[in-house]
Amino acid sequence: MEETSQPPQFGFVIDHRKCIGCHACTVACKSENQVPVGQFRTWVKYTEKGTYPSVRRHFTVLRCNHCDDAPCVTICPVTALHKRPDAIVDLDRDACIGCRGCMQACPYDALYLNEETGTAEKCHYCAHRTEIGLQPACVVVCPEQAIVSGDVSDEESPIARLIREETTSQRKLDKGTRPRVWYVDALPEALRPNEACEPSQYIWSDRRRDPPPVPAGFEPPDDVLHSLDVDHPPVWGRHIWTYLVTKNLAAGAMIVAPALAYTGLARGDPLQLVPEAVGLVFLAITMFLLVHDLGRPERFMKLLLAPNTKSWLVRGAWVLTAFGLLTTVSLVMLLLGAHEQADLVRRIDLPFAVLASGYTAWLFKQCRGRDLWIEPGLFTKLVLRAVLLGLAVVVTVAAPSGGTLPMAAAYVVALGLYLVVEYRKVSRTKDGARAHAILEETGKPREGALLQLVAAALLLVAAVLGSDGGAGDAARIVAGVALLLTLLGQFVHEKAWVEAGQAVPLS
Numbered sequence: 298m299e300e301t302s303q304p305p306q307f308g309f310v311i312d313h314r315k316c317i318g319c320h321a322c323t324v325a326c327k328s329e330n331q332v333p334v335g336q337f338r339t340w341v342k343y344t345e346k347g348t349y350p351s352v353r354r355h356f357t358v359l360r361c362n363h364c365d366d367a368p369c370v371t372i373c374p375v376t377a378l379h380k381r382p383d384a385i386v387d388l389d390r391d392a393c394i395g396c397r398g399c400m401q402a403c404p405y406d407a408l409y410l411n412e413e414t415g416t417a418e419k420c421h422y423c424a425h426r427t428e429i430g431l432q433p434a435c436v437v438v439c440p441e442q443a444i445v446s447g448d449v450s451d452e453e454s455p456i457a458r459l460i461r462e463e464t465t466s467q468r469k470l471d472k473g474t475r476p477r478v479w480y481v482d483a484l485p486e487a488l489r490p491n492e493a494c495e496p497s498q499y500i501w502s503d504r505r506r507d508p509p510p511v512p513a514g515f516e517p518p519d520d521v522l523h524s525l526d527v528d529h530p531p532v533w534g535r536h537i538w539t540y541l542v543t544k545n546l547a548a549g550a551m552i553v554a555p556a557l558a559y560t561g562l563a564r565g566d567p568l569q570l571v572p573e574a575v576g577l578v579f580l581a582i583t584m585f586l587l588v589h590d591l592g593r594p595e596r597f598m599k600l601l602l603a604p605n606t607k608s609w610l611v612r613g614a615w616v617l618t619a620f621g622l623l624t625t626v627s628l629v630m631l632l633l634g635a636h637e638q639a640d641l642v643r644r645i646d647l648p649f650a651v652l653a654s655g656y657t658a659w660l661f662k663q664c665r666g667r668d669l670w671i672e673p674g675l676f677t678k679l680v681l682r683a684v685l686l687g688l689a690v691v692v693t694v695a696a697p698s699g700g701t702l703p704m705a706a707a708y709v710v711a712l713g714l715y716l717v718v719e720y721r722k723v724s725r726t727k728d729g730a731r732a733h734a735i736l737e738e739t740g741k742p743r744e745g746a747l748l749q750l751v752a753a754a755l756l757l758v759a760a761v762l763g764s765d766g767g768a769g770d771a772a773r774i775v776a777g778v779a780l781l782l783t784l785l786g787q788f789v790h791e792k793a794w795v796e797a798g799q800a801v802p803l804s
Contacts, residue, residue: 305448306384308477310459311358315443318356322435329434336409338420339435343525344487357487359804361407361420362476368665369399374610375599385422393417395592398610400532401664404472406804415592472665486521490802493521500524509802512734531799536590538791540583547579548654549687555643571694573628580621609660620653654683668729669798674718681715689783693776696759697769705760709753732801741793748786755779
């Protein structure tokens with residue numbers, strides 16, 4: 298019987314005993330793969346350690362690690378990223394929708410968004426060369442043969458012997474990605490970000506952005522300095538923190554909607570339609586934000602037609618679709634006067650509304666590069682934020698009819714639970730603790746909490762005013778102000794949280 302040969306298992310060794318920091322690998326990679334100006338698939342970081350006159354400059358070549366458990370592959374919603382049989386993590390630009398989820402999932406800063414094509418790009422081991430027996434461009438051009446490529450599974454190959462015979466290190470093994478890039482004689486502080494001082498200016502250029510914030514207690518040693526590096530700006534911005542609030546408002550309105558059946562609001566009152574109307578309007582805004590934020594928004598349907606079912610970007614789209622359909626059915630029932638059936642649909646919709654709010658916790662869990670976002674308890678916090686918004690909506694709707702004191706009290710209880718979950722002690726990684734310290738130093742979480750505490754007091758006032766038949770309009774105005782304060786408080790928090798999660802360098 299003919300034996301079937303196993304495909305090679307490619308990897309890299311970077312031998313820093315030989316690297317001279319010439320950037321030939323960077324230039325060759327850019328030329329071979331038409332990498333845009335300002336973007337990099339492989340780059341050289343300079344780290345200087347010591348004090349004058351005993352100072353040494355260390356060169357560190359950084360790039361995609363072609364991980365065996367690649368988080369970018371898991372999160373990609375359209376399988377544009379995939380692990381090949383030869384261990385190369387490749388990317389299909391014709392399939393990519395430019396969601397940038399892979400950039401948040403990668404702990405190594407290995408991906409970037411090509412602004413010209415709207416798609417993600419990364420090192421692909423020069424697959425077009427390796428497939429015809431050639432070495433990657435960076436390997437060929439290195440004047441010192443500091444970059445070694447080859448089949449790691451072949452024990453007699455130069456790369457396998459080097460890994461076996463020399464002491465090597467790898468980046469961020471604690472992330473569980475099983476990287477396939479090994480370093481010989483690399484400076485540990487260069488492989489671990491945030492352990493060196495960041496100057497306001499590099500040796501040959503200005504920085505494109507200010508140095509990352511360094512919170513109190515996280516100051517690096519004075520004798521280690523990054524004197525040259527490349528820029529990695531934040532990946533997610535206003536679309537994402539706005540989406541977190543609009544989605545929670547849509548979900549929260551329907552989480553609390555069944556409670557309207559127990560208020561004094563008449564079934565025939567058009568205001569009974571408000572939860573569904575709020576849910577559908579803000580769900581539509583949420584979907585617009587998600588699609589508009591894509592690098593290739595015209596490819597959005599690939600997420601539904603060619604999905605990667607392991608990605609919570611895909612699963613979240615399914616949840617939002619089911620939530621939207623059930624909310625639409627509930628609205629139709631109310632318009633037809635079938636109130637009992639509408640109440641039933643609202644109860645059926647309740648778990649989907651909870652998932653619509655909370656699924657983002659599992660999506661952020663797949664962003665393995667951002668330690669702040671993968672801390673435990675995010676699902677609970679998201680759902681409680683949605684409940685706060687939903688209660689504020691319902692009290693605003695029902696305030697003139699009276700009987701809203703239980704819901705205003707429920708807001709106080711939900712806010713108390715949220716603050717307990719938000720400020721409880723959790724076990725954090727070093728980068729997670731750093732990001733959390735950055736977040737706290739902004740003061741925004743406290744501002745958001747204060748705004749919602751004021752909203753709680755106003756809702757109680759509105760409930761009391763609503764019990765007085767002549768103060769219905771005043772009750773609705775006060776409750777409306779409380780709703781706006783709740784929204785503002787959550788916007789303030791979400792913006793700071795998204796920014797702080799990206800303020801800790803990955804490379």
